[in-house]
Ligand SMILES: Nc1ncnc2c1ncn2[C@@H]1O[C@H](COP(=O)(O)OP(=O)(O)OP(=O)(O)O)[C@@H](O)[C@H]1O
Ligand SMILES: Nc1ncnc2c1ncn2[C@@H]1O[C@H](COP(=O)(O)OP(=O)(O)OP(=O)(O)O)[C@@H](O)[C@H]1O
Ligand code: SF4
Ligand code: SF4
Ligand SMILES: [Mg+2]
């Protein structure tokens with residue numbers, strides 16, 4: 001089985017070239033390990049053991065140059081954490097991160113700083129992500145000026161900032177204002193303009209269009225697609241909006257409680273999802289349906305990254321779970337060309 | 350019909366800035382009955398949040414209400430004293446902010462904040478308040494709620510923070526909730542769970558709801574009525590099915606056409622041409638006219654109301670509505 005799996009992998013389109021980003025066996029935990037005294041107190045039952053959140057559990061992911069990888073999964077499953085690790089903002093607890101084949105942990109600091117400019121992140125919360133004490137012109141213009149991306153004097157800088165704002169659908173005459181004077185969607189676009197202003201090669205978009213009305217969202221998504229065509233920009237696109245992900249992505253990875261459970265070309269995953277969680281998730285692509293509807297809530301015990309279930313994390317909610325699922329973690333295996341899934345059902349015929 | 354729970358009449362809210370006055374909300378009127386759900390949609394920057402802040406009495410100075418009335422149970426909130434307003438907030442009217450950190454204090458633990466919210470309006474023993482907080486977290490789908498009570502906001506994911514803010518708004522079962530993009534970062538399964546809790550509240554407790562969102566699929570399934578804002582004004586209002594299936598106003602029509610699932614995969618998405626006009630320099634007459642395919646000379650004067658009472662828009666040349 002595994003030999004076949006490898007040859008199928010080799011047939012995958014992006015093989016050969018060095019991937020833009022590669023994440024190898026990355027885990028991330030939050031919450032400190034207790035010190036000696038702490039451990040003793042816990043052993044004696046004097047204090048509760050500190051809660052450790054297992055946000056990411058042995059993740060592998062590669063993103064080729066010019067590719068758009070969509071990342072979806074339940075709230076709290078670790079998408080932002082993975083995004084921050086890809087962007088080099090957060091170190092993994094274990095595992096390695098490669099940018100164009102280079103392990104960022106072993107890069108000299110100077111080089112790392114230069115490289116980190118090429119990978120930018122649009123943060124999930126537009127309210128917290130922008131320095132409140134700087135006018136928008138500075139928020140957007142500072143980094144490109146400092147890094148010498150703008151040729152010419154003050155006039156050139158102003159023109160450059162205007163261009164960035166217009167591209168993101170913002171009125172440049174408002175650039176003297178501060179973040180708090182903008183609406184939610186306007187702030188989100190300031191974040192997008194700031195990230196694009198340093199001319200990155202990779203953009204990690206964390207719910208980057210979530211606060212935008214559909215027309216402005218369309219404008220931004222069209223901009224993303226143009227940049228990709230013109231400059232070969234690479235994207236890790238985190239979103240809960242399956243319609244947007246389907247529209248934009250080449251490949252989609254689905255996460256569940258800190259693990260990637262399925263990964264496949266977008267067309268394939270939306271038409272033939274393999275993993276039971278993926279099937280449940282994708283069955284719910286929201287459409288415009290008129291008429292008051294009872295919203296049903298999902299059955300089953302809620303999974304917690306504080307106490308992840310044994311074996312397959314999805315087993316307490318999975319309608320197909322069998323004995324092995326409680327004991328053994330299913331590995332991410334190739335089930336069709338370029339299509340991987342982590343479910344024991346695939347080996348039970 | 351009973352007197353409405355909320356009756357907003359000709360509301361105007363402005364922010365003086367160095368470059369001039371920003372009329373963020375300009376002559377907005379609507380009513381809301383108990384148990385009713387109004388979806389408020391519209392262009393980013395059109396004044397949805399500011400409408401909410403105005404009702405809550407939470408405008409950031411120098412922003413202020415410059416005209417109109419906000420009748421809540423017959424009392425004009427626009428003229429209410431700060432203290433009276435404070436006692437209404439949280440107890441009878443609650444707002445779920447677009448930025449959850451407007452509800453949450455970053456340096457306090459989640460349990461402290463939730464218990465405070467409960468004790469501000471009810472006398473309950475500490476233990477009971479804590480149990481109530483834990484149940485509220487479970488209700489919005491936070492796993493291991495007992496342990497999570499001890500956490501600080503920065504230890505939560507974006508969607509989890511949003512859900513805590515929702516839990517705090519629901520906790521005192523207010524009569525009116527203004528929810529500002531409350532589920533923007535939530536996946537469909539958790540969104541459904543929260544929407545089902547909210548539906549329960551509107552049905553069982555008669556809570557009225559203003560649901561501000563850009564997500565037309567949520568609006569289409571949750572709301573009774575929908576109001577569409579553009580440049581500080583409500584440009585269309587009606588029953589949700591009428592407005593989304595048979596939009597009259599050209600802006601609403603453009604909005605509905607931009608939904609990704611209505612477009613072919615990978616193709617350029619339909620978008621409304623042109624840019625949002627600067628709030629300091631709105632075109633005279635209909636503010637949409639610089640972007641509207643149906644505009645003519647008439648549109649340079651303020652457009653009249655068109656349509657019937659249960660489906661109205663402000664436009665000279667509304668799209669044909671075939672019933
Ligand atoms: N403190 C302020 N000073 C000046 N202008 C402001 C201030 N707050 C908001 N505005 C302006 O008022 C207008 C309405 O803002 P509001 O936040 O209500 O928009 P919104 O409809 O909620 O948009 P979004 O969907 O992007 O959140 C915007 O043009 C905004 O720039
Ligand atoms: N600084 C931190 N300290 C402790 N726990 C954290 C921290 N940051 C994240 N976590 C935890 O890690 C888990 C994953 O969080 P993450 O923000 O990556 O989720 P997410 O998938 O982005 O969710 P959402 O869709 O809600 O934004 C959550 O359980 C969260 O509570
Ligand atoms: S491994 Fe078992 S529990 Fe997990 S998804 Fe597959 S069948 Fe379900
Ligand atoms: S009033 Fe004129 S410009 Fe305004 S929406 Fe109607 S047709 Fe277009
Ligand atoms: Mg997140």
Ligand SMILES: [Mg+2]
Nearest residue numbers: 183184398447
């Ligand atoms: Mg807003």
